[in-house]
Amino acid sequence: MQFLTILIRFSRFIFYSAILLCSIVLLSISTLIFFAAKDLPKLPAPLSRIIETPKTEIYAATGERLITLGGREPVPLSRISPHFINAVLAVEDHMFWEHRGINKLRTLKALYVTLTNRGKRIEGASTITQQLAKNLFFSFERTYLRKFKEMLIAFQIEYSSTKEEILHAYLNQIAFGAGAQGVEKAAQVFFGKSAADLTIAEASLLAGLPKSPTNYNPYRHYDRALKRREVVIARMQDAGYITPKEAQEALKIEPKLHLEHADARTGSYFLDALINELVEQYGNDVVFHGGIKVTATVDSNLQYAADQALKNGLARLDTLMQIPIDAEPRPQGAIVAIDPASGAIKAMIGGRDYYNSEYNRAMSSRRQPGSGFKPFLYYTAFEKLNFNGASVMVDSPISIDVVGSPKWEPRNFDNSYRGQIILKNALTDSVNTIAARLVEKIGPRAIIDTAKLCGIKSRLDDVLSVALGTSEVTPFEMASAYSTFASGGVRHEPFMIWRVEDAFGRIIYEHLVRGRKVLDPEITYQVVDMMKSVIDNGSGRSIREIGFTRPAAGKTGTTDSYNDAWFTGFTPTLCTAIWTGFDRIKKLKIPNQPGITGGKIAATIWAEFMAEAMKNEPIRDFPIPDGIRFEKADPISGCSVAAVSGGGESKDVSRVVNIPLRKNQKLCSSPKY
């Protein structure tokens, strides 16, 4: 009896204590809800509004959509594969259709685990509604208060929305990694298809990612993603969404990933540069949340051709230099192509592999252009000294006194000297001593002024060697400056954006093509004529050797130590600069042989790109200005052929050089230097 009394007393104590405790807990929770409710974030109504962020779209000049930024494309549940919905429900919240925001049993279990095993992670307690609440409003900080608030918001979401609305919102905002937010984007990124077309194998792989998008990123850890998929498929089978046979079949399939969208990066040097410009102009909010439509200048076909040409060229360079396949560092390259008639940037590649290095060498890498700078020198000399292509100078060793510095003694690339030579041939053969004599006469300042007028913006050193390209410039600047020659002396500022419209198609910005005449068209033509000779007979003749036959002009550039190899050239409608070299100073060199010049690789990349870029264009030659007349000159004396051959025909026709002359110019009239 005594024992029974104690037992009953104890039971009674427990019973009333439990009731009291429950009352206290209820009261506390109510108080907490009352106070926490004030600070809870407001819930948007309707819930789907949260996904409707307008997307910014960037289009190529040729009409293709290049990229969408920021916005999300919510898809209705009817356009999502049921396999994916089932997979998500199975793995994330199999009681989704039953609960009202939380899974009470799992929550109690998680609470128990948390209280009894301090530090152990709470796993699997969050319902889809709770996850939605967390993703929409809360940080990923793990605190009890955050969990509590998340739970309250989940209750409100459940109260104010239907299950379909909640699932729709969840599936359209969930993060899968690799920059993919929302199931449609994820399906496009990972499999290159719509969310409606996902198979069981693909859907289960995708459904496994949100748990840890980084750890299960299939691009980096495909095996882990497959392991996780096994769990998803097992849960789907347990929940009755698929049969054991379907599960087995799905497990056998290894979904093929869509490799072109490996991550959130743009995958394009051009787009990076363009987005930077947009952000500078309009700010992050407008670019990523404004839903603007941008028409870029890039031509998708040319961009593709540039990418291929650079890849092929650098592969040839690797082979030439005998660089093993996985060796590092590897030579890099850059291409910029500009329409000289407008300044529109038609193609830009800033390196051999964007995903390996996002550094845009086309815009940011400043390198010495070497002889590629000589056209600015020759233009200046023609302008200041009234020279022409038949003006004669002497190619011989030269030593120039420089105040406060050792003598400047530039040598020719091949270490040979030709004696008397006309300027057209001096540029064709890239003779350094002639360039040195010219800069000595006209001074470096005048050359710098010409280069700046043409579009070089980098700092150019006021030293004699600037004529030989010792001041560093970017491939973009070279393309821009040469396009001034290509357009007959009219400068068009290069640009990347044709038009910006808002979401309703109203124009925010449009580019006006306005040229500024900066060079004399007749002198420009004389220099272009000499640059044509570089391709036809000079250091760029590899272009003709590989079959590029269109009228074109250009100039090679190789630095003394073979660190940089350039070719910048143009047709009347497209100007392209190519740079090749290592990121860190290192020679482009074939083992046991001389270094690689701009004419060897850069010129061939140029030819391959230009042949593809121009294939549908009519063949056009450079327009000849009204004041230009042609005369045939002897390449040694620079005098008229008739004068040299005593009034008769020249004996050696191949040696005759066609020289464009301005109105006030005559052959054989310039003094010899």
Added chain:
Amino acid sequence: MNLWYEPTKPSEWLRRIFSFSNLFIFLMAATLIISELRFDWCELMVGRYLSSLNDLRPETGAVWKAGEQSSRAHTFLKNIIEERKNAARYAQESTSFAELASGILPGQWANIDKEHFKRLYLAIPPAAAAEMIQPVELIWLFSSGSITRIFCEGKPYGLEIFFLNSENRAFHQITLNRAKMEKIEKSDSIFKGSLEDISEFNGRIYEAEDFFKALLKLPQDIVADLITNPQKLLNQKGVLIKAGIWNEAVSGYIKLGFEFKDNGNSVVLFIRAREWAVWRLTSNLTDSSNQKPIKN
């Protein structure tokens, strides 16, 4: 009042345990728990309560932040569009280039149609018009069919006007200086006061009689180039008492001032005359000994 006592028999214990109040409390608790598990009324109650407070709560959290960014972007773009619309309206309603230049602020732009441009162009004096763009060139630009629109861009100093083709290529560009345009337009308005009040006429003010005597001695074609807008003088009320010659030539024209007196009030009207014709007139005025400028 009965004091509580401990039951002495098990039956008493059972009776007490299963008393009405105990059963009621137990059943209530069980009902609450079971009904909650079955019907989730706690969640619904809390959800309903929170929904009732929804509008009073702050718009915080990741989703609202994204919404704010969208909203800021929307406002930014809306402002640009509004400014553009205002500039376009201003451009279409402008009655002079000076008005156009002061209506389109730096950074703003607007398109104007050819007819409107023509109206504005024809409204300015021929000399200023020729300085802006030669009439022949304008005729060619408009008649060639290559111009699709005229684009005006506001600049700190005034306005840049571009004649564009369908590819947005600028065929011709005109730079309009706001101050200059205002000066040109002002120069054609009536000045209330005397010629002596305008320093630019200093030393070149003549009695009307002397001025017209000298003028009428000139051949008819020269007179036509001097008094290019006789209607303006004919329409003016009052008596013409003095005439003056401006001290500066602009684009081949020199301004002439004519002072009228009406009811004791003086006004000066301006006319632009061809420079070479003015020199001929000046020569006539200085050759005649009695036609000296009025000292002032």
